[in-house]
Amino acid sequence: MKVLFVHPHGSNWLGSGPDITTIFNVMPPLGIMSIAAYLEQRGVSAEIIDCYATPLPQSELVKEIIRRRPDVVGFSCTTSSFLEGYDIASQVKESAPEITTVFGGAHACSAGASLLDGFPAIDYLVIGEGEQTFYELVTASGRDIATIPGCAARINGKGVLSAERELIADLDSLPFPAYHLLPEFPKRYFLPLFSYPKAPNTSIISSRGCPYQCSYCDRSVFNRGFRFNSPEYIVEHMALLNRDYGIRHVFFYDDLFTTDRKRVAEFCALKEKRGLQVGYNCIARLEHVDAELLQLLKRSGCWQVNFGIESGDPEVIKKHRKYYGLDEVQRKLQLVKDTGMRVKGLFMVGLPGETEESIRRTIDYALALPLDEINVTMFTPFPGAPVYATIRDHGEFNEEWPLMNCVNPVFIPHGMTKDQLQLLYDEFIRRFYRRHRIHWGYTTMLWKSPHSIISFLKNLPAIIKLEREKKW
Structure with a gap:
C-alpha cells in the first residue's frame, strides 16, 4: 500500500500580477504530515507533495502523481484550494481510474458528506481528525468502508457519513509530524x-x-x-x-x-x-x-x-x-x-x-x-x-x-x-x-x-x- 498526499496551493492572491504570497510565509502542512507519520508508524508507505514549497504547473503535477503510482491520493484542501484540488483529482482519475482519491481538511469537514454528491472524482472524504480514519480506510482490506467512523462514502449514489469519529484523547500518543517527507525541509519553509x-x-x-x-x-x-x-x-x-x-x-x-x-x-x-x-x-x-x-x-x-x-x-x-x-x-x-x-x-x-x-x-x-x-x-x-x-x-x-x-x-x-x-x-x-x-x-x-x-x-x-x- 502506497499513499501520496497532495497539498494544493489554491487561490491565495488578489493582485493582478504573479502570486508572491510565498515570499512572506510558507508553513509546512502539519495536518497531512501528522497523518503520514501515523501511517508510517504502522507500516504504510507515505509521500507528500506540498504545492506551496514545490510548486508545479497543474499538468506536470498530475503527471508526477501518476508517475509515483500511488494506491491512494489524499488531498488536504481549504475552501479556496478545494476546486484546484478537485481538478487535479479529476485529471488523475481520467488517466489512472484505479487510484483511490480521498479528500480531507477544512473544506471537506465543513461541507460534509454531501460534497460527494456533486464531485464524482472523489471516492471518499475523511471528516474530522484524520490519523485513525485515514489509516483504517487505506488498510480496510474487505471491510465495509461505510462502517469506518469519520469516513464519508457513497451509498446508493449519495454521500453518507458512517459515524462521527471520537476525538483522540491522548495527543502524546501521536508521532511527531513527518518532516522528513518534505523535500529540502526546512530550507523552503x-x-x-x-x-x-x-x-x-x-x-x-x-x-x-x-x-x-x-x-x-x-x-x-x-x-x-x-x-x-x-x-x-x-x-x-x-x-x-x-x-x-x-x-x-x-x-x-x-x-x-x-x-x-x-x-x-x-x-x-x-x-x-x-x-x-x-x-x-x-x-x-x-x-x-x-x-x-x-x-x-x-x-x-x-x-x-x-x-x-x-x-x-x-x-x-x-x-x-x-x-x-x-x-x-x-x-x-x-x-x-x-x-x-x-x-x-x-x-x-x-x-x-x-x-x-x-x-x-x-x-x-x-x-x-x-x-x-x-x-x-x-x-x-x-x-x-x-x-x-x-x-x-x-x-x-x-x-x-x-x-x-x-x-x-x-x-x-x-x-x-x-x-x-x-x-x-x-x-x-x-x-x-x-x-x-x-x-x-x-x-x-x-x-x-x-x-x-x-x-x-x-x-x-x-x-x-x-x-x-x-x-x-
Missing part, C-alpha cells in the same frame, strides 16, 4: 517576514479544538473539545527539530496555547531546564495573560505574542465573540511590551453588522495600541462557521470558493459596497505601517531579524510592485 529573530524556523501545533464559540471560526476539523500535548512532548518536539533540522525558532500555531496555565508553566520550566536554544512565538487570549505568565514566556524564549483583537468597536465584538474591554486590551498589550516581547494584533474587517464608521473606529483603535505589527483579514463566512447559516441575512455573499481566502471581499455587510470595504481595508494597512514608529521598529530588525531583512531585500522589486498596485 519560513515564518512571516519580521516575525522571527533567527532562521531556520518553522511552526508547531501543540493542541487541538477550542471551547469558545466565535461566530466566524470554523471548528469542523477538531471540534470544541480542547486537548493538548504535554510539556514533555512539546519540548521533545522542539529538541528534535533543533537536533535533526537545525531549527532555531518556532511558532506555536495554536489558537489557545496559553489556555491551560499549568501546562504553560511546566513547559517554560522544562524548556529552561533543558537549556534548549530554540525561541518561539505564540498566540494568546487576552483573558489568560497576566504579568506572571508573561515573565514565564519571556524567560523561556518567547519573542512575540499574537492576539486576536478583531475589532475596535464594542458593539461589533459583542455580536461575534466573547467581549473583552477595549481599555483592558490596551493594558494587557502594554504588559507584553513591558516584558520585552513583540506584540502582533490580528484584525478583521467586513464582519456582519459593521459599517464604515465602525471600521474607522477599529483603525483608530489599532493605531492607538502598542502593537509592533498587524495582520488584517477580510471576514470570510466559511461553511463550518456558526454565522454561515444566516449569513445572507446580514449582507451580500459571493460564495465563490477560490476567492474565499480571507483577502478578497466576498461578504459585503448591509449598507456598504465592495469598493468601500476594499478602500477601508487598504487604508487600515496603509495608515498602520506608514508611521515613523513602525518604520523605526523595522529598522531595528537589521540586527533583530537579519534573515527577514535579506529576504525582504531579495524580493524588494515584487514588494514595491505590490505596494504600487494596492496604493499602500
